[in-house]
Amino acid sequence: MLLAVSLLYEDTHNPRTEFPEESIAELAEDIRKRGVLQPLVVHPADSDGRHKVHFGAKRLRAAIRAGLHEVPVVVRDLPADRYAQVAENQKRHGLTPLELARFIRAQVDAGDSNATIGRQLSMNLTAVAHHLSLLDLPPVLDDALKSGRCTSPRTLHELSKLHANRPGQVHALLASEADITRASVSAIRSAADEPAPAEPAVSPSDKLIAQANAACDRLERALGHIKPPDAGTVAAPELVALRSRLESIATRWLQGSDRQTPSQAER
Numbered sequence: 001m002l003l004a005v006s007l008l009y010e011d012t013h014n015p016r017t018e019f020p021e022e023s024i025a026e027l028a029e030d031i032r033k034r035g036v037l038q039p040l041v042v043h044p045a046d047s048d049g050r051h052k053v054h055f056g057a058k059r060l061r062a063a064i065r066a067g068l069h070e071v072p073v074v075v076r077d078l079p080a081d082r083y084a085q086v087a088e089n090q091k092r093h094g095l096t097p098l099e100l101a102r103f104i105r106a107q108v109d110a111g112d113s114n115a116t117i118g119r120q121l122s123m124n125l126t127a128v129a130h131h132l133s134l135l136d137l138p139p140v141l142d143d144a145l146k147s148g149r150c151t152s153p154r155t156l157h158e159l160s161k162l163h164a165n166r167p168g169q170v171h172a173l174l175a176s177e178a179d180i181t182r183a184s185v186s187a188i189r190s191a192a193d194e195p196a197p198a199e200p201a202v203s204p205s206d207k208l209i210a211q212a213n214a215a216c217d218r219l220e221r222a223l224g225h226i227k228p229p230d231a232g233t234v235a236a237p238e239l240v241a242l243r244s245r246l247e248s249i250a251t252r253w254l255q256g257s258d259r260q261t262p263s264q265a266e267r
Helices: 021-034 057-065 082-092 097-109 114-121 125-136 139-147 153-165 167-175 182-193 204-226 236-255 262-266
Strands: 002-004 008-010 040-042 051-055 070-075
Touching: 008 057, 021 057, 051 082, 057 070, 082 097, 082 114, 097 114, 097 125, 097 139, 114 125, 125 153, 139 153, 139 167, 153 167, 153 182, 167 182, 204 236
Parallel strands: 008 051, 040 070
Antiparallel strands: 002 070, 040 051
16 A cells, blocks of 8 residues: 555654665665665554554655655554564664664663573674673774774774773774774784783892892991091991992802802801
8 A cells, every 4th residue: 555655754763773865865766766666564553643664764765855755555563573673674774783782772771681682683692792882982983983984893892992001002093094804903902912021130149239239328327327427428448348348248159159158258
């Protein structure tokens, strides 16, 4: 049967929310040439005599653009099966990742578990989680998604995690003309996983000499606290000699030329 387009209205809960101008224009041109080949599926008339479109919102828009006043419809008293609407849209012209993410979020808010959503949409739990993460992207990645720069939920999910620690590298990748691939994301991840440069190793000899120097410094400070006001520098030659002596003892001990303990060497 034919119904006037003025008696039809779109379902506000339709999972398809994006209708690109170019896509509508192309379909409208096809309808001008061949008409609406697939009838729209609509609900029975409401109290105002109007019908809500269950399947075919895009065709309705294109038909109006093409100048049609009537379109073929099939009236069915269907339950509000949101998953069926998604399946129909996926068969005709797949939903965008963001449209699917919004649908999944709506179903979660309605009480469906991720497992239930996955079964209904034939998606694994990881894919469900990746789509949900599209709704919480950093602004730079949200822009990349909406502009079409990167539309892979998995890649965007990984970039979002990397952005927390490597925002500069993520921004550089998005600003470049390079394709955003799993390989380019892996390169950023590998750089993030590289361990920090190790501190230069300190030899045992250097460590002991440093300890000897520290001991001399402490002794010098202690003597400074007890010197008379007019005594000048206290025992400077003796301190220099003591520092040299301690360094010599530590070096000889490590080289094995003198296995005596420091107390024995001093006697």
